[in-house]
Amino acid sequence: MTLQTHILGYPRIGAKRQLKFAEEQYWKGEISQQQLLQQAQAVEHSNWQAQIDAGLSLLTVGDFVYYDAILTHAVRLGIIPARFATEAAKLNQLDQQFYLARGRAANCQDVAALEMTKWFDTNYHYLVPELVPQQQFKADFSELLAQVDRAKAFNTPIKVVLPGLLSFLYLSRIVATEHSSHVLPACACGNDHTSVNADPTTLQFVDALLPIYADLFDQLKARGVDYVQIDEPILVLDLAVEWQAAFERVYNVLQRRDDLGLILTSYFETLGANLNLAVNLPVAGLHIDISREKAGEFFWKKVIDQLPAHKILSIGLINGRSVWASDLLALNEIRRTAEQALGDRLWLATSCSLLHVPVDLSSEQVPADIAGKLAFARQKLDELVSLAQGRLDSKTQPTTTPDHSFALLAQSRAEPFAVRFKAQQAKLNLPLLPTTTIGSFPQTSSIRAARAAWNKGQLSDADYRAAMQKEIAYAIAQQQQLGLDVLVHGEAERTDMVEYFASLLDGFWLSKFGWVQSYGSRCVRPPIIVADIHRPQAMTVEWICYANGLTNKIVKAMLTGPVTMLNWSFPPAHRSRREVCLQLAEAIRLEVADLQDAGIAIIQIDEAAFREGLPLRKADQAEYWDWAVKSFQHCASSARVDTQIHTHMCYSDFKDCLAQISAMDADVITIETSRSGLQLLDVFQQHAYPNAVGPGVYDIHSPRTPNAAHMRQVIDKALQSIPAERLWINPDCGLKTRNWEETRAALTELVHMAKQLRAELSAQS
Numbered sequence: 001m002t003l004q005t006h007i008l009g010y011p012r013i014g015a016k017r018q019l020k021f022a023e024e025q026y027w028k029g030e031i032s033q034q035q036l037l038q039q040a041q042a043v044e045h046s047n048w049q050a051q052i053d054a055g056l057s058l059l060t061v062g063d064f065v066y067y068d069a070i071l072t073h074a075v076r077l078g079i080i081p082a083r084f085a086t087e088a089a090k091l092n093q094l095d096q097q098f099y100l101a102r103g104r105a106a107n108c109q110d111v112a113a114l115e116m117t118k119w120f121d122t123n124y125h126y127l128v129p130e131l132v133p134q135q136q137f138k139a140d141f142s143e144l145l146a147q148v149d150r151a152k153a154f155n156t157p158i159k160v161v162l163p164g165l166l167s168f169l170y171l172s173r174i175v176a177t178e179h180s181s182h183v184l185p186a187c188a189c190g191n192d193h194t195s196v197n198a199d200p201t202t203l204q205f206v207d208a209l210l211p212i213y214a215d216l217f218d219q220l221k222a223r224g225v226d227y228v229q230i231d232e233p234i235l236v237l238d239l240a241v242e243w244q245a246a247f248e249r250v251y252n253v254l255q256r257r258d259d260l261g262l263i264l265t266s267y268f269e270t271l272g273a274n275l276n277l278a279v280n281l282p283v284a285g286l287h288i289d290i291s292r293e294k295a296g297e298f299f300w301k302k303v304i305d306q307l308p309a310h311k312i313l314s315i316g317l318i319n320g321r322s323v324w325a326s327d328l329l330a331l332n333e334i335r336r337t338a339e340q341a342l343g344d345r346l347w348l349a350t351s352c353s354l355l356h357v358p359v360d361l362s363s364e365q366v367p368a369d370i371a372g373k374l375a376f377a378r379q380k381l382d383e384l385v386s387l388a389q390g391r392l393d394s395k396t397q398p399t400t401t402p403d404h405s406f407a408l409l410a411q412s413r414a415e416p417f418a419v420r421f422k423a424q425q426a427k428l429n430l431p432l433l434p435t436t437t438i439g440s441f442p443q444t445s446s447i448r449a450a451r452a453a454w455n456k457g458q459l460s461d462a463d464y465r466a467a468m469q470k471e472i473a474y475a476i477a478q479q480q481q482l483g484l485d486v487l488v489h490g491e492a493e494r495t496d497m498v499e500y501f502a503s504l505l506d507g508f509w510l511s512k513f514g515w516v517q518s519y520g521s522r523c524v525r526p527p528i529i530v531a532d533i534h535r536p537q538a539m540t541v542e543w544i545c546y547a548n549g550l551t552n553k554i555v556k557a558m559l560t561g562p563v564t565m566l567n568w569s570f571p572p573a574h575r576s577r578r579e580v581c582l583q584l585a586e587a588i589r590l591e592v593a594d595l596q597d598a599g600i601a602i603i604q605i606d607e608a609a610f611r612e613g614l615p616l617r618k619a620d621q622a623e624y625w626d627w628a629v630k631s632f633q634h635c636a637s638s639a640r641v642d643t644q645i646h647t648h649m650c651y652s653d654f655k656d657c658l659a660q661i662s663a664m665d666a667d668v669i670t671i672e673t674s675r676s677g678l679q680l681l682d683v684f685q686q687h688a689y690p691n692a693v694g695p696g697v698y699d700i701h702s703p704r705t706p707n708a709a710h711m712r713q714v715i716d717k718a719l720q721s722i723p724a725e726r727l728w729i730n731p732d733c734g735l736k737t738r739n740w741e742e743t744r745a746a747l748t749e750l751v752h753m754a755k756q757l758r759a760e761l762s763a764q765s
């Protein structure tokens with residue numbers, strides 16, 4: 001018997017990022033909407049063709065969206081916040097999506113875009129729908145129905161994907177007034193700024209949405225659709241009782257007595273405490289993700305035991321979050337056991353949408369030691385069908401880097417902060433409220449041109465080095481003129497804060513086309529950790545020392561921390577994240593030592609993604625924090641008492657983790673503050689943060705010159721809880737996305753504000 005096979009979704013960017021390029025051309029007015037649609041439908045078609053070619057039994061439809069699936073669903077439900085409404089009335093649904101996501105559209109007034117935030121524990125970002133208490137819905141699913149019609153050409157049973165009613169509401173937010181919803185574009189680093197929202201008041205919209213879903217199901221049924229995949233990923237979270245109760249109510253109302261099969265999908269975790277709830281919902285089937293099961297947990301067996309006799313169970317065996325080939329022999333054991341219990345009620349699937357892995361490995365030049373061990377989205381389709389057909393022998397086993405039980409014991413600095421800080425102050429001799437920046441300066445077209453020429457072999461290594469040195473010299477001269485106290489080299493030589501270090505460390509492989517959608521048309525190319533991490537030689541010392549030699553001021557070195565390196569890479573297949581993180585930390589620890597030996601007195605270890613790997617369930621979080629904090633401490637452990645360690649986070653939601661942030665024990669932390677309405681500083685006040693802090697005094701995402709009074713407010717507020725001796729003045733993130741003119745204007749104001757404040761403080765004392 002061949003089992004049903006399906007995926008939960010496929011990457012929509014296209015193997016060569018066609019959709020990205022087409023969208024960006026469209027936004028610039030270079031191609032028409034018709035041309036964009038053509039290119040998009042070509043990708044949609046090739047995604048379906050890939051499923052057909054691989055031999056999947058169900059064709060997945062509706063996962064293809066232009067910007068984000070939650071956004072698309074919101075627009076199809078007519079959820080257009082008031083600030084967009086007048087202009088949006090002139091636009092069709094596609095342009096409405098772009099307008100809400102970007103805050104701009106041709107011939108429309110610019111307004112603040114929808115907020116975006118991380119999709120569960122992935123690096124994908126969705127747009128957060130904004131609902132008002134009197135929200136009206138006006139459904140129009142004609143584009144989805146047109147998609148279904150296009151898919152019919154394949155003569156294959158169709159499964160349509162939809163965001164589940166409850167997950168959709170859970171991930172939305174209620175805004176009381178139009179003004180409270182003002183939000184700025186997400187951080188340039190792709191970092192998340194809020195966590196998943198679970199405001200139970202969004203449940204008030206259940207009754208309004210139920211008939212819309214029921215009606216849509218009727219229309220899909222009438223179109224000949226066989227199954228609807230209802231994504232309810234919140235079923236893996238620690239759900240409050242009102243959400244659990246809502247599941248029962250919603251699916252009792254939506255249950256079907258005809259043969260439109262509703263398949264409720266959960267992913268990124270096991271069903272956990274929601275198991276009993278989920279198996280008893282009146283739907284045709286459930287999908288579970290087994291890729292996150294702990295060794296020996298066999299949660300899937302519990303699901304099978306409790307599943308009522310007529311229901312379908314789709315088991316997500318092929319890991320949709322990993323770039324490694326599946327161990328098909330091991331998975332086949334699971335399949336055999338499950339099949340004995342379920343017969344043809346067993347479906348085989350990917351654990352989640354394949355959106356989170358790169359599209360296709362076939363155009364990559366994979367190094368010999370990992371050849372045959374990787375699988376991107378296209379390859380995972382083949383794995384799935386091989387598993388269903390029992391064709392297992394041709395498959396190579398996945399990477400088998402053995403667990404070395406890496407015997408490194410995480411170290412930390414010997415002296416307490418108070419002792420270190422005193423020694424550092426004596427050595428650094430900085431003014432009160434020192435001014436600095438977060439690391440990067442504008443990535444100008446001359447930097448990009450030099451790098452492109454070097455990559456193409458048109459510029460020699462020596463000429464490239466000279467070109468970068470020129471940029472560094474320029475950045476140093478600018479900072480001197482501006483009168484900043486602690487200078488940086490500007491990061492001209494770095495493409496990306498993770499990729500740069502990954503390219504210099506052993507143990508990483510950088511693919512050429514391994515792009516993954518981060519948000520909208522933005523893609524990232526996460527490095528892949530393929531072996532033990534080693535630092536063959538110093539990575540930053542030469543650049544930093546070059547900068548240091550150009551000035552009498554202190555130059556702060558810039559490194560990327562181990563937790564961020566790990567969270568923005570694909571981890572290896574068979575090693576614990578903790579172990580890999582400690583290896584990365586060891587590499588950074590050595591770099592810290594080398595920088596220090598070369599005479600660098602301040603070293604910043606960026607941890608922009610420190611919080612991003614946090615497990616979804618509370619019960620698993622303590623373990624993560626333990627190794628994340630220890631890894632950071634380990635990096636800093638080679639610093640002498642008078643070497644000052646900074647860290648930076650472009651993140652503000654510290655309510656639930658200030659204890660861990662404190663435990664990192666950086667001498668100075670610079671953080672995003674300006675956008676979070678200073679709430680962050682309340683958290684610091686409540687918890688009496690012990691070390692030094694540089695609250696970002698202005699938002700670098702805005703091209704506008706910051707207002708001195710606003711910057712001053714941040715510091716005045718900070719001074720209420722943190723003594724001036726422990727305060728720094730800096731922007732809230734790196735300046736690489738700004739131009740020099742904006743940067744000079746902003747920093748002039750910043751330095752001016754600092755000087756004035758210093759004068760006032762010394763007059764008072």
Ligand code: GLN
Pocket residue numbers: 189438439440491497558606608648649650733734735736
């Ligand atoms: N040092 C980095 C920069 O300034 C930090 C970037 C970030 O926080 N994402 O660009």
Ligand code: ZN
Pocket residue numbers: 189438608648649650732733734
């Ligand atoms: Zn930042």
